[in-house]
Amino acid sequence: MTFGQRSEQRFWMNGSVVTGMLLATLVCSVAVAADDESVRLGAGDPVVEFINAKIRQGWTDNEVMPSPAAEDAEWLRRVYLDIVGHIPPVEEIEAFLKDKDKSKRAKVIEKLLEDPGYVRNFTTVWTNNCIGQQTPRFVSRAGMEKFFREAFGRNRPWNEVVYDLVAADGHYEQNGAVNYLLAQMQDNDDGVQATAMTARLFLGLQVQCTQCHNHPFNDWKQDQFWQFNSFFRQAQKREHRKFNPQTGQMEDDYAEIVFRDFDGPVYYEKRNGAMQVAFPIFEGHEIDSGASSDRRVEFAKLITSGEKPLIASAMVNRTWGHFFSYGFTRPIDDMGPHNPSTHPELLDRLTEEFVKSGYDVKQLIRWIANSEAYSLTSKFGTKNTHDSPGAGETALFSHMYIKPMRAEQLYDSLIVATNAHRSGRSGWEESERQRQQWLQQFVRAFGNDMAEESNNFDGTIPQALMMMNTNPRPQGGDATLMSGAVSLESGSHLAELLAGPGGEAQKIQQLFLTSLSRMPTRSELNGMQKFLRANRDPRMALQDMFWALLNSNEFILVH
Amino acid sequence: MHLPTPAGMNRRHFMRHLAASAATIPALNFISHVQANAAQLKRNNKACILMWMSGGPPTIDIWDLKPGSKNGGEFKPISTKGNLQISEHMPKTAQVMDKLSVVRAMSTREADHGRGRYYMHTSYVPNPTVVHPAFGSVVSYEVGTKRKELEIPAFVSIGGGGSSPGFLGMSHSPFLVDTSGRIRNADMGDLEPARLNQRLEMLGVIEDGFIKSQRGEYPQAHKDIYQKAVNLMTSQQMEAFKVDQESPETLAMYTGAPAQGGMMGGGGQFGRGLLMARRLVEAGVPFIEIDFGGWDLHNNVFDTLKNQRLPQLDAGIAGLVADLTQRGMIDDVTLVWMGEFGRTPRINQDVGRDHWAASWSVMIGGGGLNGGVAVGETDKDGTSIASGKSYLPGDIWATVARQMGIPLDTVHTSKRGRPMRIANGGSPIQELIS
Known part of the structure; x- marks a missing residue:
């Protein structure tokens, strides 16, 4: 008996025991x-x-x-x-x-x-926090990820992690921690961005407004911003290029953070035009502003010590x-x-x-x-x-x-929902490349929310189109992830489901379970069965249903 | 445009077919939007077309020549229909300069590509506190949201990278297309309309259930975005992206004579983009940006300008102005031409010019502004502003805002509650409006 014969009786009689029991559990649960x-x-x-x-x-x-x-x-x-x-x-x-x-x-x-997924997830979150979702030039995402993979993998104490990020120097792959500062020193702005970001990200302080004036609402004063900033003045970003004999062009090679000779105070301008000086002081602790002290190391010590x-x-x-x-x-x-x-x-x-x-x-x-x-x-x-x-x-x-999935959560969830993680169709490197490629496109469509917290649903039309499109070879686009997700070709999740045991109701239930992690309600089940029966080819209907599930608000929202 | 029409069915039939099947599912009445017709849209839709010269154009060789100066370079100025001279390699544009003006006293201090791009697009210098919206996003927010008949995005960017909507939110981000009018992922391949319809019906069943389960605003917001995406794909206004519907003569007007056809592949892209922009304006889109790159001329500046950049630029601008004038649209569409910065008056050892923000030009015209005017001037070597008053990007965008009917006392609030004046409080340029 093929699936197309759609016998309701068959499902209830021959349905797999596990799924049948599961349904019973859910229907009864309150x-x-x-x-x-x-x-x-x-x-x-x-x-x-x-x-x-x-x-x-x-x-x-x-x-x-x-x-x-x-x-x-x-x-x-x-x-x-x-x-x-x-x-x-x-x-x-x-x-x-x-x-x-x-x-x-x-x-x-x-x-x-x-689970290794924990390390990967928190590595992603903190890599995005530190260098953004789109990797700036002369920053190594791989290096930053390696640093956090080790930090979360070994469950390193957070104060040590912060210490390493703030005090880091060296080559961007040999010491991945430097990528934080490399990313925050894009503008050659005397460490202004690095100062503001370090305060926000690690200290929970918004001092960036005080770069130019005293804070209107809190006790932060302009001089404190520049005192903070003076700790970063010995950090220097160095970018290295190399000649590529094949193209005859110079190419980006690597970047590093090196020690820069700097001593004395930092000078800044008051709104009234008066010049002021600021020395390296944090919470009342002033460090030696001579050339012999390593300011970032001193800063790292100061912010990571104390009882609270x-x-x-x-x-x-x-x-x-x-x-x-x-x-x-x-x-x-x-x-x-x-x-x-x-x-x-x-x-x-x-x-x-x-x-x-x-x-x-x-x-x-x-x-x-x-x-x-x-x-x-x-x-x-x-x-x-x-x-x-x-x-x-x-x-x-x-x-x-409720919160929308991050781009990485969405990608990785699509992989799980479609069983692509088990089929092992491509090697790790290839799947990582595909993941990055998809994420880049999605992030472009989605925006980078590092600078601003978003309280609205910021989904965009391009993002919706990206999720909706199952054309394997779209014009003006890369092969879509969704085309593979709902593919009926042999070896695909849907093909396996279709070939597997169970009647139409069970297949519907399986699709709900794989995508929404729950069984359909009675009315959903009835509704979906009506669709199936209205189709000459139930395989197509099932494909469309899976598409709908993966595109739904319930799928993309963490609730 | 990307929904393939089944064989034997023209687009109108196909739309009706979609409409008929959707009518049975009230929750997905997306088809009610397809009736809007570009031709029926109200005329007099104010718009702005930004020609973005990515890389930083040498305005000293285009709009503000310095004959007789050591910095003058190889080109000579020619007279125009306006009250100013421009480069001899812009002869077609010279014939429409009565409609266009040049602000020759730009002084903008940002001479890095990224910072200059940000500054010129937003009127604000980069700041770690906040991401400012590009002016196109401001127009989308102020004007686009009021055009209820508009189904395609209000800020379209042709052939370029995105600029950021900043704190105005992603729904005001530029909608990216290439010069062929292709929209990423809008091509659904050979999916039958009935299948798409079925998918959307099923989606409606699942989404509505989740919306009803009382979990806040997100579930409905998600549905709204999908609705917009479907409206977009099925909209008649999508025809505006199809430049190929124009006659070869019209296209030639924008890309230069067919004799230059050898360059049509790569060379006609700027003109195609401008032509698409005109179609989009007709469809009601208030802000279109066309990216035309290749201006970072650290070496070999004159040959490159003469043989590659300027012929396309000249044909494109002249074609656009002539076409808008013919159609009676020129007074409603403000044209802005700018890059990140200008280039050094001094010619370097590689016969190139480097980054220079202290004294350079922006072209602005149409939109009811005075044409043929040179606003401000640089000194005889082009190295500083000679006219006293200099201009910032905020002054350019304030001028555009005024012509588009956006009040200049408009204030936007960043997500952290900080008030931001439109165009950073710039003022409309008096010589252009009085």
């Missing part, structure tokens, strides 16, 4: 309250308990009722995207849904933190924001008394614990991901509709805030 015993998270960890208590306090104070806990499928998809950067493979979903262990969520968090340094609170805030879309402050990198955080005691305690843990990034993630707030559904109800930071309200974390 939303569980956050404190339901069936969802046990981080039980007993005092830090997690503290997070939960403080977040609950915020709910009480603001008279909101939290949304219920997310169903297993919703939660699993989210935690995969947040920790390893792609949607869960089907077999993982099936295993998780069947698992009756009450601590299964905590177990998954542990497992994902040991800014690098710790900045990292806590950013990591919280990674999981919840919003940090404790907005913008996430503008912290300080002028901009009170939503949960000051919580931010404070997490900062303290993060330092005590030895700047253990995995531990920080463990605390956050095991919290009650992280386990909630993204659906909101009548009692927490105004918990909507997107509309400018204070974030109370009474439901999960």
